[in-house]
Amino acid sequence: MRKAYHEELTALSDGLVEMARLAGSAIGRASTALLDADLQVAEGVIAADVKIDDLQRDLEDRAIALLARQQPVATDLRTVVASLRMSADLERCGDLARHVAQLARLRYPEHVVPDDLHRTVLEMGQLAQRLMAQTAEVLLTKDVDAALQLEQDDDRMDELHRMIFPHLMDDRWQHGVETAVDVTLVGRYYERFADHAVSVARRMVYLVTGEYADEYADERRPDP
Amino acid sequence: MRKAYHEELTALSDGLVEMARLAGSAIGRASTALLDADLQVAEGVIAADVKIDDLQRDLEDRAIALLARQQPVATDLRTVVASLRMSADLERCGDLARHVAQLARLRYPEHVVPDDLHRTVLEMGQLAQRLMAQTAEVLLTKDVDAALQLEQDDDRMDELHRMIFPHLMDDRWQHGVETAVDVTLVGRYYERFADHAVSVARRMVYLVTGEYADEYADERRPDP
Numbered sequence: 001m002r003k004a005y006h007e008e009l010t011a012l013s014d015g016l017v018e019m020a021r022l023a024g025s026a027i028g029r030a031s032t033a034l035l036d037a038d039l040q041v042a043e044g045v046i047a048a049d050v051k052i053d054d055l056q057r058d059l060e061d062r063a064i065a066l067l068a069r070q071q072p073v074a075t076d077l078r079t080v081v082a083s084l085r086m087s088a089d090l091e092r093c094g095d096l097a098r099h100v101a102q103l104a105r106l107r108y109p110e111h112v113v114p115d116d117l118h119r120t121v122l123e124m125g126q127l128a129q130r131l132m133a134q135t136a137e138v139l140l141t142k143d144v145d146a147a148l149q150l151e152q153d154d155d156r157m158d159e160l161h162r163m164i165f166p167h168l169m170d171d172r173w174q175h176g177v178e179t180a181v182d183v184t185l186v187g188r189y190y191e192r193f194a195d196h197a198v199s200v201a202r203r204m205v206y207l208v209t210g211e212y213a214d215e216y217a218d219e220r221r222p223d224p
Numbered sequence: 225m226r227k228a229y230h231e232e233l234t235a236l237s238d239g240l241v242e243m244a245r246l247a248g249s250a251i252g253r254a255s256t257a258l259l260d261a262d263l264q265v266a267e268g269v270i271a272a273d274v275k276i277d278d279l280q281r282d283l284e285d286r287a288i289a290l291l292a293r294q295q296p297v298a299t300d301l302r303t304v305v306a307s308l309r310m311s312a313d314l315e316r317c318g319d320l321a322r323h324v325a326q327l328a329r330l331r332y333p334e335h336v337v338p339d340d341l342h343r344t345v346l347e348m349g350q351l352a353q354r355l356m357a358q359t360a361e362v363l364l365t366k367d368v369d370a371a372l373q374l375e376q377d378d379d380r381m382d383e384l385h386r387m388i389f390p391h392l393m394d395d396r397w398q399h400g401v402e403t404a405v406d407v408t409l410v411g412r413y414y415e416r417f418a419d420h421a422v423s424v425a426r427r428m429v430y431l432v433t434g435e436y437a438d439e440y441a442d443e444r445r446p447d448p
Contacts, residue, residue, distance in 0.1 A: 064305055081288055082422050084308060130444040169402050177404045184405045186414065 019090040024132035026097035031125025045101035052094035147201035157194040243314040248356035250321035255349025269325035277316035371425040381418040
């Protein structure tokens with residue numbers, strides 16, 4: 001019985017890691033589809049999102065079965081509940097990657113992102129993929145420092161996101177309103193993707209330390 | 225003991241209804257702030273979002289305490305788990321209302337929405353508020369028909385959202401890129417708000433019928 005119990009808990013954790021890996025792969029490929037205007041890659045990302053959705057449904061069913069059969073308490077209970085919430089974040093990341101791919105498909109064979117924003121969007125895409133790889137690692141290792149680091153790395157995403165708007169507002173903007181709207185949405189998708197990754201990391205900090213991430217980070221900061 | 229148990233379950237449900245009411249009020253007032261460029265109302269919405277966040281944290285703590293103490297099974301267990309997920313949706317609705325208000329504050333004393341889109345955005349705001357009122361009712365009554373109706377009403381939101389883009393893309397668009405970007409984000413905030421309301425309703429259908437909302441609706445549809 002105890003063996004089955006720990007196997008079930010491990011299966012939940014494995015499911016989350018798998019979801020994070022798929023979401024990371026999805027955002028990486030969606031960025032390729034977007035920046036290269038590659039229809040085939042875009043279609044692949046869109047089709048593959050079902051797999052992440054299925055994993056989430058499956059994980060939720062298994063979490064409920066575990067709660068019913070094993071009636072965990074204390075840390076184990078918090079872990080199961082946190083898994084439910086983290087799986088929702090990861091499922092949403094899959095959706096956001098799909099949105100990026102759908103935009104690439106919508107404008108194909110045109111490019112969504114104009115040349116002068118290519119570098120910024122490329123960095124956003126790479127950062128999103130990296131943040132999700134860190135998330136997978138945090139889920140695997142339960143490493144609090146890595147989780148807090150992830151939050152810091154997300155600051156760069158916010159910075160990149162903020163860098164887009166002055167471009168769009170500049171009088172020299174030559175690409176019309178449609179492109180401005182597309183780029184606005186792309187920026188928002190990446191930023192939300194990163195937020196969900198941070199949300200998973202924060203839950204892990206809470207699970208491991210029993211404190212919310214900001215409190216925990218504050219306490220460890222040396223006095224000025 | 226049993227009495228306490230049912231009181232605890234009811235308290236979860238009451239918490240969700242309260243969150244839905246606050247989110248509905250928030251989106252209503254955020255729309256006012258947006259369309260009237262009313263800074264004071266905007267500030268009120270932004271400040272009040274903390275209350276929704278606190279309710280969610282509280283609800284989550286109480287759900288976990290209930291799981292640990294009462295170890296519910298079957299329907300009760302699914303209800304508690306669904307409460308966790310629904311509270312996350314409602315918390316996000318609060319965030320989205322805050323985003324609308326923050327945009328109003330950012331552009332104050334200017335209006336975010338140009339006159340020719342005023343009517344569309346007004347309808348989106350009213351519809352969002354109405355959808356959330358229906359959500360509160362569904363949470364209170366567990367009425368499956370009302371939940372399915374909510375999903376249909378959301379179709380109108382998608383329609384309104386789609387109506388915005390041709391405006392922005394029109395060569396006669398006179399309001400510049402900044403306004404186009406703002407309106408794009410506003411449209412997305414309302415659409416996401418409605419999606420989260422639908423998500424809560426779908427979970428209620430699943431809780432009551434044991435079937436996912438689309439399956440349930442399909443079965444009840446007469447053969448062609």
